[in-house]
Amino acid sequence: MELFTNQVLAGIATGAIYACMALAVVMIYQAIDHLNFAQGEMAMFSTFISWQLMQWGVSYWAAFVITLAFSFVAGIAIERILFKPLAKAPVLTNVAGFIALFAIINSSAGLIWDFTIKQYPTPFGSSPFLGSQLISTHQAGMIGVTVLLLLGLYFFFQYTRIGLAMRAAASVPESARLVGINTSWMIALGWGMATAIGSIAGMLIAPVVFLEPNMMGGVLIYGFAAAVLGGLSSPFGAVVGGFLVGVFENLAGTYIPGVGNELKLPIALALIISVLVVKPAGLFGRHIVKRV
Amino acid sequence: MSAAEEVVAEGHEAVEAVPKRAMTLGTGTSLVVLAALLIAPAFVKNFIIFQMTMLLIYGLAVLALNILTGGSGQFSLGQSAFYAVGAYTTAVLMEHANINYALTIPISAAVCFGFGYLFGKPALRLSGVYLALATFALATAMPQLLKLNFLEHWTGGVQGLVVTKPDAPFGLPMSQDMWLYYFTLVVTIAIYIFSVNLLRSRSGRAFMAIRDNEIAASSMGVNVALYKTLAFGVSAGITGVAGSLGAIAVQFVAPDSYTITLAISLFLGMVVGGVGWLPGSFVGAAFIIFVPNMAESISKGLSGAVFGVLLFLVIYLVPHGARQAAILGQQLAGKLKKN
Numbered sequence: 001m002e003l004f005t006n007q008v009l010a011g012i013a014t015g016a017i018y019a020c021m022a023l024a025v026v027m028i029y030q031a032i033d034h035l036n037f038a039q040g041e042m043a044m045f046s047t048f049i050s051w052q053l054m055q056w057g058v059s060y061w062a063a064f065v066i067t068l069a070f071s072f073v074a075g076i077a078i079e080r081i082l083f084k085p086l087a088k089a090p091v092l093t094n095v096a097g098f099i100a101l102f103a104i105i106n107s108s109a110g111l112i113w114d115f116t117i118k119q120y121p122t123p124f125g126s127s128p129f130l131g132s133q134l135i136s137t138h139q140a141g142m143i144g145v146t147v148l149l150l151l152g153l154y155f156f157f158q159y160t161r162i163g164l165a166m167r168a169a170a171s172v173p174e175s176a177r178l179v180g181i182n183t184s185w186m187i188a189l190g191w192g193m194a195t196a197i198g199s200i201a202g203m204l205i206a207p208v209v210f211l212e213p214n215m216m217g218g219v220l221i222y223g224f225a226a227a228v229l230g231g232l233s234s235p236f237g238a239v240v241g242g243f244l245v246g247v248f249e250n251l252a253g254t255y256i257p258g259v260g261n262e263l264k265l266p267i268a269l270a271l272i273i274s275v276l277v278v279k280p281a282g283l284f285g286r287h288i289v290k291r292v
Numbered sequence: 293m294s295a296a297e298e299v300v301a302e303g304h305e306a307v308e309a310v311p312k313r314a315m316t317l318g319t320g321t322s323l324v325v326l327a328a329l330l331i332a333p334a335f336v337k338n339f340i341i342f343q344m345t346m347l348l349i350y351g352l353a354v355l356a357l358n359i360l361t362g363g364s365g366q367f368s369l370g371q372s373a374f375y376a377v378g379a380y381t382t383a384v385l386m387e388h389a390n391i392n393y394a395l396t397i398p399i400s401a402a403v404c405f406g407f408g409y410l411f412g413k414p415a416l417r418l419s420g421v422y423l424a425l426a427t428f429a430l431a432t433a434m435p436q437l438l439k440l441n442f443l444e445h446w447t448g449g450v451q452g453l454v455v456t457k458p459d460a461p462f463g464l465p466m467s468q469d470m471w472l473y474y475f476t477l478v479v480t481i482a483i484y485i486f487s488v489n490l491l492r493s494r495s496g497r498a499f500m501a502i503r504d505n506e507i508a509a510s511s512m513g514v515n516v517a518l519y520k521t522l523a524f525g526v527s528a529g530i531t532g533v534a535g536s537l538g539a540i541a542v543q544f545v546a547p548d549s550y551t552i553t554l555a556i557s558l559f560l561g562m563v564v565g566g567v568g569w570l571p572g573s574f575v576g577a578a579f580i581i582f583v584p585n586m587a588e589s590i591s592k593g594l595s596g597a598v599f600g601v602l603l604f605l606v607i608y609l610v611p612h613g614a615r616q617a618a619i620l621g622q623q624l625a626g627k628l629k630k631n
Contacts, residue, residue: 035421082604089611092361096563099556100603107596221432228425263436269429273414276426280417 007250013139014208015246016146020201021223022230022238023153024194029232030170031190032083034094038101039198040220042078044213045105046071046199047206048113051120060123064203068196075195079188109213120206142204149200150239157235166190221265222249229272231285241283245272317571317618325571329477338469342541343581345473348480349537350577354561355487355570356530362568363491364523365503367420370411370427371558373434374528376550378404378535380438383453383545384446393458393540397479400536401529408528412521431555438547452546455539476537483530487570490526499523564606566615575614579606 021039028036036042046067053063082101086094124141157163168176169186176183201223202216209215222245230241245268252271253264276282317325333341357371381400385391391399411430418426438447447453460471490496498519501509510516539545557580564579565572587598610616 029421035424085608086611089607090567092367092559092563092567093607093611093613096560096603096607099560100600100607102600103596103603104600107594107598107600110596111593221428224425228422232421263433266429266433266436269425269432273418273426273429276422277414277417280419280422 003254004251007254008247009135010139011247011250012243013135013142013246014205014250015226015243016142017201017205017208017219017242018222018226018245019146019239019242020149020197020204021219022226022242023149023235024198024201025223025227026232026235026238027190027194027197029227030235031166031187031194032087032094034091034098035224036194037095037098037220038105039194039223040216041102041105041109042071042075042195043198043202043220044216045109046074046195047120047202047211047215048109050199050203051118051206051211052113054121060121064123067199067203071195071199072192075192076188078195079191083191084184084188106213113213115213118211120203120211122207138207145200145204146239149197150235153235162189218265222246222268225269225272229275229282231282233286234282234284237282237284326481333470333473338467341467341469341473345469345476345541346538347574347577347581348473348476349534349541350558350561350581351574352480352483352534352537353531353558354565354576354580355484355573356527356534357558357562358565358568358570358573359487359491359499359530360523360527361562363496363503364499364520365506366415366520366523367424368427368524368527369424369552369555369559370430371527371531372550372552372555373427373430374404374408374531375535375538375554375558376434376438376545376547377407377528378532379539379545379550380447380453380535381532382536382539383455386455386540387453388446394475397533397536400532404532404535405525405529407532409521409525411528412524415524416517416520428552428555431552435547435551438550447547448545450547452544452549455543455545457540457543472541476541479533479537483533484570487530491570495519495522560603564603564613566613566618569613569615569618572614572618 021043024039024043025035028034028039049070050063050067053066054060058066078101083094083097086097122138122141124137127137157167165176165181166186166189168179169181169183170190173183176186201219205219206215209219223242226241226245227238228241229245230237230239232238248271249264249268252267256267329344332344336344353371353375356374357368360366360368378400381403382393382396385396385399386393415423415426437443439450441449443449457468458472458475459468460466464471466474491499498509498514501512501514502516502519506516535550542549561573561576561580563576565574565576583602584595584599587595587602590598606613610620
């Protein structure tokens with residue numbers, strides 16, 4: 001029983017990271033209708049920036065804030081420079097663009113910071129949380145930050161003018177333009193926010209997976225899976241999907257014989273596909289009715 | 293939103309100026325290309341012949357994806373899995389059952405067709421990004437499945453299998469590489485002609501109707517489920533043939549040769565060649581074979597970045613791939629003729 005609780009709690013903690021990534025994926029998906037394959041690499045690059053700042057003697061939280069601001073601006077810049085010209089190109093061309101961006105960021109990070117594995121500090125400490133043996137303070141901190149982030153986003157989209165404008169631009173661009181919303185900048189804003197959210201995910205998971213240019217590969221796949229499982233049209237669903245994927249991954253690795261670490265990912269993906277075959281729009285997604 | 297839907301809906305003026313059904317080169321151009329492919333090996337070194345063979349093989353795999361995505365509008369990131377099944381079918385048949393390499397190719401086509409058809413069944417309910425994720429799962433699972441213990445006797449586990457390279461038959465005075473090149477060329481031409489005819493046939497029109505508007509197609513009496521799974525089957529079958537030829541050409545199969553990276557390369561090849569334009573598959577294959585090497589030679593440490601930048605350049609200049617370049621070239625030639 002203790003093993004079970006342990007695995008579930010550890011699953012929730014990693015699930016929090018998947019939830020962050022899924023949230024970032026959904027943010028961009030809402031804005032431009034594409035899955036951003038370079039999301040993980042963007043998060044990795046941001047994490048390296050914060051690490052570099054700390055190497056230069058900046059304190060953790062100062063580095064955290066600077067990195068957030070940097071990521072936000074960088075996200076907007078990437079959209080303006082690289083993807084705005086592709087807005088009218090076919091979907092698959094855009095996907096190729098994401099793959100190109102992935103290659104560029106991954107290779108540049110490798111050149112700047114090389115491929116050795118680096119330690120990354122945690123602001124929460126790694127002692128057991130509140131004296132319990134089940135979960136560490138870092139894991140608790142990961143869950144806490146994700147919950148805070150989610151609440152913040154909820155208030156932003158529900159109660160602020162700009163949040164409302166972004167939602168309008170994402171769901172009905174033509175009408176949004178008619179009421180004077182600059183939809184093109186709303187998309188850029190979505191990119192900025194998604195990049196910032198991704199950088200939070202990167203900085204939170206770096207102490208667990210260690211810092212290196214390929215650290216986000218696995219995380220991003222789980223993030224995609226979580227977003228798709230929860231429903232790409234629902235940020236809330238993405239977060240729930242993240243936690244579910246985290247817990248399931250851990251349980252499958254522990255209890256299904258012959259799975260182990262190697263087959264964890266395929267099994268998790270197979271489960272998600274089974275869910276999708278039953279509920280094609282994801283658990284919380286809206287089913288879009290099409291007309292001829 | 294199916295993947296290729298918008299390709300048609302959002303065509304730029306330059307592309308719209310030509311009939312959308314034009315999927316092939318003209319007869320004259322085709323014959324010139326064919327002649328070049330037939331004569332070229334006589335003038336180059338064995339290594340270049342090997343590279344040309346790989347070009348044809350990857351071209352076939354991209355062509356298969358093109359039939360699936362460009363033809364029926366379904367998007368797949370799992371082509372590497374079908375490629376692996378084809379390669380392993382050939383390797384296992386050749387090394388364990390001593391079957392002639394040429395005979396293994398139709399067998400692996402049939403095996404992969406079945407595999408793809410069965411995979412297409414559950415995938416019927418998925419489209420767009422959801423299908424991409426499902427096929428992605430297939431691609432990530434495949435190397436792990438090939439490493440499984442109880443298959444190790446057949447697949448050679450992590451170590452893989454070594455495949456014997458066939459000699460030229462009937463005592464033809466040819467090197468192994470050159471014979472394999474001509475063998476691959478014959479298979480490629482056969483499959484290319486088959487694909488062109490398939491897309492022009494009743495089934496092909498059904499594919500395209502589904503791609504353009506699934507609901508409209510079904511209300512016109514197209515059996516959507518049948519044709520979608522059929523497209524998956526045919527695509528997998530052709531990818532399997534490419535895999536078989538690849539195994540013979542490289543003389544080696546191992547689980548880690550067939551990772552998601554291969555699937556992504558094939559996808560990039562399709563985009564660079566032009567979605568739905570069959571000759572573009574081979575242009576795309578050239579891109580994914582030669583550009584990474586070129587990037588490596590420009591800068592070792594930054595080869596990924598150089599590759600990314602080159603890819604960006606291509607999609608900025610011609611968002612519709614080589615097809616657009618070909619159309620622009622044609623228009624230019626037309627203008628020059630008038631003057």
